[in-house]
Amino acid sequence: MAQDSAQERTEKPTPKRLREARRKGQVARSRELATAAMLLGGSAGVWVAGPYLLNGLTDTMRGALTIERAQLADPGALAAALVGHAIQALQHLAPFLALMLVLALAAPLALGGWTFSADALSPKWERLDPLKGLARLFSARALMELCKALGKFSLVALVAVATLWYSVDSYLGLGLGSTESGLRGMARLVGGAMALLGLPILLLAAVDAPWQLWQHQRQLRMSQQEIRDEHKESEGRPEVKSRIRRLQYQLAQRRMMAAVPTADVVVTNPTHYAVALRYQSGRDRAPVLVAKGTDLIALKIRSIAAAHRVPTVESPPLARAIHRSTPLEGTVPTVLYVAVAQILAHIYQLRAAGTLPRRPFVMADLPVPEELAGGPS
Numbered sequence: 434m435a436q437d438s439a440q441e442r443t444e445k446p447t448p449k450r451l452r453e454a455r456r457k458g459q460v461a462r463s464r465e466l467a468t469a470a471m472l473l474g475g476s477a478g479v480w481v482a483g484p485y486l487l488n489g490l491t492d493t494m495r496g497a498l499t500i501e502r503a504q505l506a507d508p509g510a511l512a513a514a515l516v517g518h519a520i521q522a523l524q525h526l527a528p529f530l531a532l533m534l535v536l537a538l539a540a541p542l543a544l545g546g547w548t549f550s551a552d553a554l555s556p557k558w559e560r561l562d563p564l565k566g567l568a569r570l571f572s573a574r575a576l577m578e579l580c581k582a583l584g585k586f587s588l589v590a591l592v593a594v595a596t597l598w599y600s601v602d603s604y605l606g607l608g609l610g611s612t613e614s615g616l617r618g619m620a621r622l623v624g625g626a627m628a629l630l631g632l633p634i635l636l637l638a639a640v641d642a643p644w645q646l647w648q649h650q651r652q653l654r655m656s657q658q659e660i661r662d663e664h665k666e667s668e669g670r671p672e673v674k675s676r677i678r679r680l681q682y683q684l685a686q687r688r689m690m691a692a693v694p695t696a697d698v699v700v701t702n703p704t705h706y707a708v709a710l711r712y713q714s715g716r717d718r719a720p721v722l723v724a725k726g727t728d729l730i731a732l733k734i735r736s737i738a739a740a741h742r743v744p745t746v747e748s749p750p751l752a753r754a755i756h757r758s759t760p761l762e763g764t765v766p767t768v769l770y771v772a773v774a775q776i777l778a779h780i781y782q783l784r785a786a787g788t789l790p791r792r793p794f795v796m797a798d799l800p801v802p803e804e805l806a807g808g809p810s
Contacts, residue, residue: 442654449663454653460544461649465585465638467540472631474536476624478529483620489525491616493518544642581641588633596629686730689761692723693734694741698780701745703793706752707731709738710765712777719764720773725756735793744780745793751776754805772799 446454454460479486497518500511597604603622607615655663693699696709709724711717724734738745751772759765765773776796783789 446653476627480624
């Protein structure tokens with residue numbers, strides 16, 4: 434039972450799961466929202482530009498019905514006239530069609546945004562399975578779609594009947610006036626009817642859009658095991674990460690050991706700590722720690738320093754203080770400047786006199802703060 438409950442999809446989808454679903458074309462969509470936007474936007478377009486559109490189409494139709502005798506005898510002239518009048522009609526309709534195209538493309542942005550997925554276009558043979566088809570047919574989603582269709586039909590039919598009943602006198606009176614007044618009245622009536630038909634669709638969209646978002650999130654829910662698997666896949670398996678860290682540590686150790694010959698001095702504990710310092714005038718603003726370590730690593734630092742004739746100074750307090758306070762490739766703290774400067778000055782004097790010993794030598798009484806030295810080791 435515990436294993437079954439652990440596999441229940443009760444967790445919210447992770448950002449990676451949402452990105453993968455979007456890449457596959459699985460986004461929340463509401464047809465009612467797009468339909469309402471097109472109806473209401475189209476009604477506004479008809480209300481504003483309807484008279485001009487109808488006047489232009491009327492002129493086009495009047496010109497198309499005016500046929501000269503010479504055109505009747507020439508089939509080519511009739512075809513050319515038909516094409517010309519069709520192009521003229523499309524020019525009049527172009528603004529309204531462009532508005533509807535913009536609304537059809539922009540409506541999805543309000544819910545799921547634009548997306549294009551090649552996976553959604555690829556054929557899925559499992560959809561041909563009749564058992565799965567029946568399961569989809571009697572699912573909660575299918576029931577919701579049926580309820581929406583019935584509700585939409587009922588609301589639209591009710592509003593349409595009420596609109597026609599209320600405006601029947603206006604429709605019948607369109608033919609009593611002039612052509613221009615009739616066209617303007619038709620534009621107002623059609624635009625108003627589209628707006629009234631769009632309002633119930635907008636009410637359905639107000640219910641359908643949140644439901645689609647909830648259903649989309651519900652379909653993408655994950656179990657705790659899926660979240661753990663995704664985390665492992667994203668972050669890497671522990672054994673792989675451990676090997677990577679080990680390789681990185683080994684690489685850092687090799688780089689550190691390669692920098693020991695460039696040091697000016699190695700300060701030791703003498704057996705437990707070893708730090709290698711470099712100071713080049715004009716390059717370093719302060720002595721730089723190029724290598725440090727304890728026990729076996731300290732022994733290796735001392736052996737490399739001896740092989741490359743890097744002077745070694747035994748000063749336990751200073752070695753511990755530098756090891757504990759200074760990061761690799763960092764400069765020593767200002768409180769240790771005097772102690773390090775005394776060591777470097779003494780080494781420069783011995784080197785200038787040609788008496789620099791090859792074996793480690795001791796320098797005591799260096800000014801090292803007790804809080805950095807940490808006591809005897």
